[in-house]
Amino acid sequence: MLTLRNNTNSVSRVGYIVTLDPRDQGAFIYATPNSTKAIGVVTEAVDYRKPCKIATIGETAYIFVAMNLAKDDIIRLGKSNDRVSLGTCIKAKLGDAPYLKIGSALSSGSGLILCNIELSYISGITDSIGLGAIADGTYTVGLGILSNGVIVVKNGIIISLTEAT
Numbered sequence: 001m002l003t004l005r006n007n008t009n010s011v012s013r014v015g016y017i018v019t020l021d022p023r024d025q026g027a028f029i030y031a032t033p034n035s036t037k038a039i040g041v042v043t044e045a046v047d048y049r050k051p052c053k054i055a056t057i058g059e060t061a062y063i064f065v066a067m068n069l070a071k072d073d074i075i076r077l078g079k080s081n082d083r084v085s086l087g088t089c090i091k092a093k094l095g096d097a098p099y100l101k102i103g104s105a106l107s108s109g110s111g112l113i114l115c116n117i118e119l120s121y122i123s124g125i126t127d128s129i130g131l132g133a134i135a136d137g138t139y140t141v142g143l144g145i146l147s148n149g150v151i152v153v154k155n156g157i158i159i160s161l162t163e164a165t
Contacts, residue, residue: 030087
């Protein structure tokens with residue numbers, strides 16, 4: 001757990017995702033949409049400029065999620081077109097990549113959801129949300145403007161990815 005000063009100009013909000021303040025490396029601000037620089041999540045409400053505990057990778061904390069989700073759903077940081085507040089999260093869906101993965105939900109609901117914090121960037125090629133619902137088999141997928149790829153799925157896991165010929 002990190003301890004940093006609250007530089008949000010108000011009382012810190014439990015469950016909000018934060019980054020280091022670029023003007024003060026000993027302080028935090030809320031993560032902006034599409035940010036890839038998150039360092040953790042606020043764990044306590046403290047006044048502006050006061051020290052605050054920030055949970056980070058490998059820890060369990062409450063994350064503020066602005067929509068309903070189920071246990072084990074992937075939680076991601078909001079993006080510009082999501083229309084959510086700074087530092088808030090939503091459920092990741094197939095096709096959302098690229099995004100900043102915050103972690104996996106340990107319970108169902110909305111609002112403050114207990115989560116294992118992972119903080120990892122998911123690019124379009126490694127977007128694997130929902131593969132458990134895809135039947136085992138071989139699929140052709142887009143790998144960008146110039147090529148397609150062939151993936152083989154077994155038990156909801158991509159076991160191979162090759163460029164289509």
